[in-house]
Amino acid sequence: MVVDQFSDAELDRLFQALADATRRDIVHRVTVGEYSVSGLAALYAMSFAAVQKHVAVLERALLVTKEKRGREQIVRGNHEGLQKARRLLEEYEEIWRQRADRIADILAEENSD
Secondary structure (H helix, E strand, C coil): CCHHHCCHHHHHHHHHHHCCHHHHHHHHHHHHCCEEHHHHHCCCCCCHHHHHHHHHHHHHCCCEEEEEECCEEEEEECHHHHHHHHHHHHHHHHHHHHHHHHHHHHHHHHHHC
């Protein structure tokens, strides 16, 4: 199971990273193309330092990577980390679908009696 591949701390970092709308938007943008941190900062009504902090949270969660290119820090989506997160969320979705199906079965049994 993918869930077993994450420590509690890793799960906390992932869900904390995805809990913020700005961070989710940054992830979306950098999966389509690379951006410098200053380029990202220009897109949001917040300081450069605030965007840097958002990128750092995403980097700790392994959803993005940063690479120094000259004076710029280039941010890209981390394909491996994003795929692992996707598989984890799909696994949770399947668990909840199974539970919902089981509840439906129980209710159907009760109604047939």
